[in-house]
Amino acid sequence: MDEAAPQGAKPAAFLDRDGTLMEDTGYIGTPERIRILDGVPEALRMLGEAGFERVVVTNQSGVARGLFGEPDVERVHRQLRERLARHGVTLEAFYYCTHLEDCDCRKPLPGMARRAARERGLDLRRSVVFGDRAGDIAFADALGVPGILVNEFGTYAGPEPLFRARTLLEGVRFFLERVHA
Numbered sequence: 143m144d145e146a147a148p149q150g151a152k153p154a155a156f157l158d159r160d161g162t163l164m165e166d167t168g169y170i171g172t173p174e175r176i177r178i179l180d181g182v183p184e185a186l187r188m189l190g191e192a193g194f195e196r197v198v199v200t201n202q203s204g205v206a207r208g209l210f211g212e213p214d215v216e217r218v219h220r221q222l223r224e225r226l227a228r229h230g231v232t233l234e235a236f237y238y239c240t241h242l243e244d245c246d247c248r249k250p251l252p253g254m255a256r257r258a259a260r261e262r263g264l265d266l267r268r269s270v271v272f273g274d275r276a277g278d279i280a281f282a283d284a285l286g287v288p289g290i291l292v293n294e295f296g297t298y299a300g301p302e303p304l305f306r307a308r309t310l311l312e313g314v315r316f317f318l319e320r321v322h323a
C-alpha cells in the first residue's frame with residue numbers, strides 16, 4: 143500500500159515524453175529535434191487548471207546505449223520547458239530513467255512515479271498516466287491509476303487503457319470531463 147498522501151496533496155498527471163508531448167523520432171539527444179505535438183500546450187494548461195502537477199516520466203535508455211549523455215537529456219528538457227513557456231504553460235517536473243535493465247525506474251516499473259510522489263508530496267491515488275505505448279499503460283496499472291493511451295496511428299497491442307485517444311488533448315478532455323469530474 144502507498145503511504146497516505148499529505149493533507150492537500152496534489153494529484154499528478156504523469157506524462158510520457160516521446161510520442162505523447164513531442165514527436166517520437168527515436169533516441170532524441172539534441173534540442174533541435176524537439177517537435178511539440180498539436181494541442182499539447184492546451185492539454186497541459188487544462189491539466190494545470192484542474193489542479194494537477196504535470197510530471198514527465200520518460201525512459202531514456204539512449205544513455206545506457208551510449209548514444210548520448212545525461213547532460214543531453216537535461217538540455218532537451220530545458221528546451222522543451224522553454225518552448226512550452228512561450229505558450230504560457232509549464233511542466234512542474236521531469237523524471238527520466240537512463241537504464242536498460244537492473245533498475246526500478248524503467249517503465250513499466252513504477253519507480254519514477256513513486257519517487258516523484260515522495261519528493262513532491264503528490265497524491266498518487268488521484269493521479270493519472272498519459273502515454274503512447276503499452277509500457278505506459280502497464281506503468282499506470284502498476285500504480286493503480288487510470289492509463290490514457292495517446293495513439294495517433296491506432297496500432298496498439300498492450301494492456302487495455304481506460305481510454306484510447308488520438309492526441310493528448312483528446313485524452314485530457316476525456317479524463318477531465320468523464321473521470322476526474
Ligand SMILES: [Mg+2]
Nearest residue numbers: 158160161274
Ligand atoms: Mg512514448
Ligand SMILES: [Zn+2]
Nearest residue numbers: 239245247248
Ligand atoms: Zn532506470
